[in-house]
Amino acid sequence: MSATIPVDTVVALLDAAAAERDVDDTEIRDLLGDLDLPADAAARVGDGISRLRGGSERWRRRGRQLTALFSSARELAQLRDVDKLLERLVERAHDLVGTDVTYLSEFDMRTRELRVRTTLGTVAPAFLGLRVPPGMGLASLVVERRQPCWTSSYSGMTQAPHDAHIDATVAAEGLVSLLGVPLLAGEEVIGVLFAANRVEHSFSPEEISLLSAFADHAAVVLQTARLLARTQEAAEETRRAYGQLARHVEAMERASEVHSDLTTLVLQGGDTTAVAGALGKALRCRVTVLDADLEGDDGSRRDEIRKAVEESRRSGRCVTLPGSGHDVVVAVVAGQTFLGALVLEPGAVEFGPVELRTAERAAQITALLSLKQDALVEAEQRVRGDLLADLLSDDPQRRAGVTQRALARGIRTAELRTLVVVSLPAEHRRPAARAAGRAAGSGGLIGEHADWVVALTCETDPAAAATLIHKAVRRAIDQPALAVAAELDAVPRDVRAQLEAATACARVLPALGITDAAVTSDEYLPYTALFGPGETRVATFVRNVLGPILDWDATRGGNLLTTIGAYLDNRLSPVAAGRALHLHKNTVLQRLERITELLGDDWQEPDRLFRIGVAVRVARLSAPHRG
Numbered sequence: 001m002s003a004t005i006p007v008d009t010v011v012a013l014l015d016a017a018a019a020e021r022d023v024d025d026t027e028i029r030d031l032l033g034d035l036d037l038p039a040d041a042a043a044r045v046g047d048g049i050s051r052l053r054g055g056s057e058r059w060r061r062r063g064r065q066l067t068a069l070f071s072s073a074r075e076l077a078q079l080r081d082v083d084k085l086l087e088r089l090v091e092r093a094h095d096l097v098g099t100d101v102t103y104l105s106e107f108d109m110r111t112r113e114l115r116v117r118t119t120l121g122t123v124a125p126a127f128l129g130l131r132v133p134p135g136m137g138l139a140s141l142v143v144e145r146r147q148p149c150w151t152s153s154y155s156g157m158t159q160a161p162h163d164a165h166i167d168a169t170v171a172a173e174g175l176v177s178l179l180g181v182p183l184l185a186g187e188e189v190i191g192v193l194f195a196a197n198r199v200e201h202s203f204s205p206e207e208i209s210l211l212s213a214f215a216d217h218a219a220v221v222l223q224t225a226r227l228l229a230r231t232q233e234a235a236e237e238t239r240r241a242y243g244q245l246a247r248h249v250e251a252m253e254r255a256s257e258v259h260s261d262l263t264t265l266v267l268q269g270g271d272t273t274a275v276a277g278a279l280g281k282a283l284r285c286r287v288t289v290l291d292a293d294l295e296g297d298d299g300s301r302r303d304e305i306r307k308a309v310e311e312s313r314r315s316g317r318c319v320t321l322p323g324s325g326h327d328v329v330v331a332v333v334a335g336q337t338f339l340g341a342l343v344l345e346p347g348a349v350e351f352g353p354v355e356l357r358t359a360e361r362a363a364q365i366t367a368l369l370s371l372k373q374d375a376l377v378e379a380e381q382r383v384r385g386d387l388l389a390d391l392l393s394d395d396p397q398r399r400a401g402v403t404q405r406a407l408a409r410g411i412r413t414a415e416l417r418t419l420v421v422v423s424l425p426a427e428h429r430r431p432a433a434r435a436a437g438r439a440a441g442s443g444g445l446i447g448e449h450a451d452w453v454v455a456l457t458c459e460t461d462p463a464a465a466a467t468l469i470h471k472a473v474r475r476a477i478d479q480p481a482l483a484v485a486a487e488l489d490a491v492p493r494d495v496r497a498q499l500e501a502a503t504a505c506a507r508v509l510p511a512l513g514i515t516d517a518a519v520t521s522d523e524y525l526p527y528t529a530l531f532g533p534g535e536t537r538v539a540t541f542v543r544n545v546l547g548p549i550l551d552w553d554a555t556r557g558g559n560l561l562t563t564i565g566a567y568l569d570n571r572l573s574p575v576a577a578g579r580a581l582h583l584h585k586n587t588v589l590q591r592l593e594r595i596t597e598l599l600g601d602d603w604q605e606p607d608r609l610f611r612i613g614v615a616v617r618v619a620r621l622s623a624p625h626r627g
Contacts, residue, residue: 086118089193089218094120097211099195101175104183105132105139106191114139114192124172136163142180142192148212150179150203177201181212183219190219271373272366276342279362283355284348289366290341293475305329309341318344318356326351330359334367342366383409384437385447388456391492392449392499399492411443413491415458418465421502422453422473423482423510429453435476436469452503456495462487462520470518480516482506487522504528511539512618527618545615548598560598563591565616572604 086104094102101121105114112134119128132139141149141160151157154170154177175196183191193215195207276287294305301321308319312331321327321343328344328351342363349355387406390398391413403413424432429448436455437446445456453473459465466485473481484506486498498521505521505528512527521528543550549560563581567588570576578588595603602608 086222089222090118090120093193093195093211093214093218096214097179097195097207099179099201100198101173101194101196103127103194103196104191105130105194107143107189109188114143117191122173124169126169127173130166130169132166133163136161137166138178138180139192139194142182143189146182146184146189148179148181148208150177150208152177152200152202154178174198177203179203179208179211181208181215183215183222185219185223190223193218272340272369275362275366275369279342279344279359283344283346283351283358285351286345286347288343288345290343292338292340294341305341305343312341313338316360318359328356328359330363332363332366332370334371339367339370384411384445385433387411388445388447388454389449391445391456391495392454394496402492406445411445415443416445416456416491417460417488418457418462418485419488419495419498419502420455420457420462420465420469420483420485421499421506422455422469423451423484423506424453424473424477424479426451428477428479428481431476432473432481435472439468439472449499452506454499456488456491462522463518466518466520474516482509482515483518484509485518485520487520501525501528542615542619545611546619549595550619552594552598558594560591560595561616561619563588564595564612565620567592568609568613568616 090102090104099121101119103119103122104117106117107114114132116128116130122128134140135144138149138151138154138157138160149159151159154175155167176198177200178194178196180192180194182189183193193211195203195211272289276289279285280287290305294302294309304322308321308329309331312319312329313333316331316333318328318330321329326346328346330342330344332339332341342359344351344359351359387402387409390405391402393399406413420436422432422436433446433448433453436453437444440446440455440457443458447454455465455469457465457469459468462485466483469485470481470483473483484502486502488494488498501521505519505524508527509515509517509519509524512524546561549564552558553560563577566577566580567574570580574588574592575585577583578585581588599612603612
């Protein structure tokens with residue numbers, strides 16, 4: 001038996017089935033109740049309408065999901081920063097699937113590990129950064145199969161091995177059901193995207209399909225972003241390499257310029273100052289030249305420079321000066337001979353390997369020029385030494401013409417005003433003569449003569465000349481030296497006489513305990529006149545005159561020598577001597593009685609008192625130097 005349904009009713013039923021609003025079963029039953037249909041027919045129509053409504057709802061939901069999917073894909077495609085892309089990717093997946101937790105694990109091709117990189121909805125701090133070893137857990141199963149894998153109860157999962165640490169972290173987060181889909185770039189797995197709930201949940205095919213589709217889009221975008229990032233890194237590396245190449249080319253050009261300038265300096269006979277100027281100009285820095293005594297710097301960092309120089313001597317390379325930022329020190333060495341150092345203070349040019357190598361080559365050129373200068377100085381010193389030897393010779397023929405020959409060397413003998421004799425061991429005389437020559441300047445005559453180093457200088461003050469020469473010699477040999485100066489009235493007439501006076505004084509002074517000093521011969525003329533050139537005569541004289549007193553003081557710890565000296569200094573007054581010694585007059589009288597017992601009753605006779613006075617002064621003069 002068939003029944004007909006009015007067209008309006010059919011249209012109303014179809015509208016109800018396709019409506020996006022909620023349509024309950026009562027409305028459909030009302031529409032069917034207006035028809036005169038058998039019960040089974042009405043039921044069949046109602047079932048059909050319900051199926052049609054369900055299918056329509058699924059298609060609408062699928063449409064919304066696809067719209068959201070493509071919208072997310074477009075948004076993700078606009079991102080270039082990989083870290084931000086991963087965060088946004090997880091956010092969009094979280095919105096699409098609507099699970100409690102969404103996270104992404106990145107796959108390491110080298111170690112085969114997975115590491116949780118980005119999460120949304122997690123509360124346990126340990127979850128972010130969780131590492132999954134190869135072959136363990138649901139994530140590794142997704143990587144191995146390259147297809148979605150899921151479980152409604154993680155604790156009861158049997159399709160993949162469990163790991164105690166992973167299980168503890170998942171339990172701390174409270175995750176129960178998990179769905180993981182691979183992020184594939186071609187055949188390469190780059191990660192796994194997870195959707196998880198804190199309750200048991202059976203993931204539907206639509207949920208699995210939707211997350212898989214999103215993962216496919218995300219994998220392409222993520223791989224593209226990675227490739228772009230790598231491209232940008234490569235471009236940046238290329239720019240850096242180009243910049244380094246440009247700087248290297250510029251540095252090589254500067255090095256070539258310095259090499260050309262230094263070669264010219266060597267050929268034209270330049271000095272170390274010119275080397276410093278050429279190096280400073282090319283490297284746009286300040287260059288200080290230090291001599292072998294490290295003189296030339298301001299002295300405030302002498303210890304640091306000395307340590308850096310020692311290291312540079314050992315390595316042959318530049319050494320950065322500690323505490324100075326970027327100052328560089330390089331030693332100037334010829335074989336085992338240390339000649340000085342160069343100190344470079346960077347300016348507009350940053351010091352790199354090429355600049356440092358240029359400085360090292362400049363140090364080598366400096367060493368060559370220093371050796372050349374030293375050779376010239378040595379030759380000049382020999383010539384001047386010969387002139388000095390002729391000037392001091394007993395042979396009149398050798399002295400003849402010395403003034404003219406000296407003038408040919410730029411030395412005016414009429415301007416030589418002081419003679420300085422330096423007494424020191426033979427092994428130190430040669431470096432001492434060189435040091436004295438530098439101190440005396442180009443107008444002086446310096447050389448070795450007999451057992452002395454003799455310097456004729458233009459200094460008019462003998463004391464100043466002695467001090468100047470003594471200081472230079474002491475700095476050069478770091479040993480005691482005795483410098484005695486004598487004034488010259490006319491050269492060459494009185495040179496030999498003043499040499500005898502200065503050497504006589506130099507022989508007497510060691511007997512007085514003076515072995516390291518700068519003096520003039522006039523200061524000690526009385527002692528030279530008394531004792532002549534023999535050192536032993538001084539000690540013999542003092543012993544002969546004051547022997548008993550010296551023995552008494554030595555054996556009994558007495559002060560008779562001090563007492564007799566005060567007595568003589570205070571015009572033979574016991575009272576004045578007592579005040580000078582801070583003693584009572586009676587104490588002084590008792591000591592004078594002891595002196596009388598030791599020296600005899602006539603010790604205060606004029607002639608003998610004179611000799612005692614001289615001996616006391618000699619003994620007191622030598623005592624401080626010997627002490």
